[in-house]
Amino acid sequence: MGEIWSELRAHNAAKVQSKILELFNKSDRVAKFSARADGLYFDFSKTQLDDGALSLLLELARVKGVEARRAAMFSGEKINETEGRAVLHTALRAASGLILVDGEDVMPVVLATRARCLDFAQAVRDGSIVGQGGSYTDVINIGIGGSDLGPKMATLALAPYHDGPRVHYVSNVDGADINDALQGLDPERTLVIVASKTFTTIETMTNARTARDWMARTVTDPSKQFVALSSATDKAGEFGIPPGRTFGFEDWVGGRYSLWGPIGLGLMIAVGAQAFQHFLDGAAAMDRHFQDADLADNLPVLLALVGMWHNQVQGHATRAVLPYDNRLSRLPAYLQQLEMESNGKSVAMDGSALAMNSGPVVWGEPGTNGQHAFYQLIHQGTRVVPCEFLVAAKGHEPELAHHHRLLVANCLAQSEALMRGRSLDEAREMMAAKGLEGAELARQAAHRVFSGNRPSTTLLYDQLTPFTLGQIIALYEHRVFVEGVILGINSFDQWGVELGKELAVALEPVLSGADEGAGKDGSTLALVAAVRAAGGI
Numbered sequence: 001m002g003e004i005w006s007e008l009r010a011h012n013a014a015k016v017q018s019k020i021l022e023l024f025n026k027s028d029r030v031a032k033f034s035a036r037a038d039g040l041y042f043d044f045s046k047t048q049l050d051d052g053a054l055s056l057l058l059e060l061a062r063v064k065g066v067e068a069r070r071a072a073m074f075s076g077e078k079i080n081e082t083e084g085r086a087v088l089h090t091a092l093r094a095a096s097g098l099i100l101v102d103g104e105d106v107m108p109v110v111l112a113t114r115a116r117c118l119d120f121a122q123a124v125r126d127g128s129i130v131g132q133g134g135s136y137t138d139v140i141n142i143g144i145g146g147s148d149l150g151p152k153m154a155t156l157a158l159a160p161y162h163d164g165p166r167v168h169y170v171s172n173v174d175g176a177d178i179n180d181a182l183q184g185l186d187p188e189r190t191l192v193i194v195a196s197k198t199f200t201t202i203e204t205m206t207n208a209r210t211a212r213d214w215m216a217r218t219v220t221d222p223s224k225q226f227v228a229l230s231s232a233t234d235k236a237g238e239f240g241i242p243p244g245r246t247f248g249f250e251d252w253v254g255g256r257y258s259l260w261g262p263i264g265l266g267l268m269i270a271v272g273a274q275a276f277q278h279f280l281d282g283a284a285a286m287d288r289h290f291q292d293a294d295l296a297d298n299l300p301v302l303l304a305l306v307g308m309w310h311n312q313v314q315g316h317a318t319r320a321v322l323p324y325d326n327r328l329s330r331l332p333a334y335l336q337q338l339e340m341e342s343n344g345k346s347v348a349m350d351g352s353a354l355a356m357n358s359g360p361v362v363w364g365e366p367g368t369n370g371q372h373a374f375y376q377l378i379h380q381g382t383r384v385v386p387c388e389f390l391v392a393a394k395g396h397e398p399e400l401a402h403h404h405r406l407l408v409a410n411c412l413a414q415s416e417a418l419m420r421g422r423s424l425d426e427a428r429e430m431m432a433a434k435g436l437e438g439a440e441l442a443r444q445a446a447h448r449v450f451s452g453n454r455p456s457t458t459l460l461y462d463q464l465t466p467f468t469l470g471q472i473i474a475l476y477e478h479r480v481f482v483e484g485v486i487l488g489i490n491s492f493d494q495w496g497v498e499l500g501k502e503l504a505v506a507l508e509p510v511l512s513g514a515d516e517g518a519g520k521d522g523s524t525l526a527l528v529a530a531v532r533a534a535g536g537i
């Protein structure tokens with residue numbers, strides 16, 4: 001097993017100086033280093049991967065048991081071993097079938113809950129469920145992490161399909177977030193969704209209570225205008241939200257994988273049942289592709305292997321996700337949770353230390369905005385940042401096709417520039433053409449050199465429809481899964497977020513002055529003292 005990694009590293013060391021551009025001397029380069037699935041086109045030819053490296057990576061996936069683990073996930077086995085849970089977000093988008101957890105078919109409840117959520121969303125949209133002041137004009141989803149990032153990203157992505165009430169997302173415990181969201185809203189015509197798998201997350205519960213107090217100023221019974229999305233339906237009841245307004249899901253749906261079920265209610269209200277169903281269909285199509293396609297043609301597998309080549313083999317610590325699609329502006333934030341909370345771990349499933357680097361730092365912004373900000377570093381910085389471009393062949397604004405042409409030209413030009421670079425000779429020629437000479441020519445030319453040979457991939461899709469969005473998100477989910485299996489870690493727990501939460505709970509009384517903070521370090525105590533001195537809390 002370790003042998004394949006060593007072979008990959010040796011292969012990389014031997015080839016690392018070779019030029020990506022020269023790999024295109026082979027006429028079948030693009031065909032071999034690209035793959036398609038149901039309208040998605042993934043091009044990974046602008047990387048240093050060659051036939052040898054790709055076959056070693058595919059061998060790695062086989063040896064690491066990706067296929068068996070994939071079957072185990074889809075069939076409801078408890079592959080989240082540290083929490084003893086199945087991992088079945090795929091069931092949330094399945095049309096039918098038999099999926100057993102502890103011997104019981106989960107699909108009847110999944111389908112019934114889906115129907116309840118869609119019916120409820122429809123009733124909010126058509127005004128058959130109303131607030132004290134009449135039909136709902138606004139919906140606020142209060143949640144954080146997986147109960148916010150996915151639905152918020154998807155709601156923004158599908159703006160052309162919005163034909164329901166306005167949907168807002170509040171996540172931060174910073175009072176500024178809920179304060180600004182409530183500005184201008186009519187409490188009598190606002191629906192509040194409290195989205196929390198555990199129904200204990202302090203940010204969400206604090207915001208939910210603030211929203212309830214705001215509503216109670218004019219609404220006789222705010223609980224009638226509240227909805228809960230949670231696995232802890234009893235806790236939703238304790239908060240005062242009745243069972244008829246609570247939509248539950250099981251513990252086998254991870255928070256960051258949950259937008260396909262009740263956690264997607266905000267999106268359902270924004271776009272309606274039909275568009276939401278297309279969104280599920282897109283994800284289900286990707287599930288089928290992931291299960292059925294050969295590893296060598298399998299998009300999630302290829303994305304994972306390219307990512308691991310860059311991170312674990314070539315040693316590039318970060319990965320930029322660059323959607324040339326403004327409506328995917330929250331995709332990088334969503335992927336930060338999906339990828340980093342899933343694969344940012346230092347121990348293997350069995351508790352032993354991980355023998356290699358965990359998943360990369362994921363970051364990004366939509367193009368073309370990023371070009372005018374951080375692309376300087378991507379092109380000329382001393383560290384290589386593998387880039388993942390995403391772009392639609394068609395926009396949603398036919399009358400603005402010239403905008404779209406510019407957008408696509410920029411996207412394709414960036415990956416070309418990263419690969420091609422600009423040599424010193426070319427830079428010198430440019431400076432000579434400007435009339436420079438001697439030392440000044442040399443100095444100015446040096447600043448205009450681009451090393452090039454920087455890898456990128458491009459995911460091209462027809463248009464950002466609900467179906468396509470479903471495909472793309474499921475593609476990334478499965479990519480994270482494959483990377484996790486190859487690393488041998490549990491991608492479905494998140495113990496690393498616990499310590500900070502515990503310390504925050506312990507610090508609150510120190511900030512209020514109720515506790516002296518005995519045992520705290522000097523830095524923390526000095527910061528607390530400075531905050532208290534300012535008198536803001």
Ligand SMILES: O=P(O)(O)OC[C@H]1O[C@H](O)[C@H](O)[C@@H](O)[C@@H]1O
Nearest residue numbers: 145146147196197198201255497
């Ligand atoms: O949905 P909730 O239970 O409120 O959890 C919200 C989020 O908080 C936790 O800290 C986890 O790190 C996330 O995985 C989760 O999505």
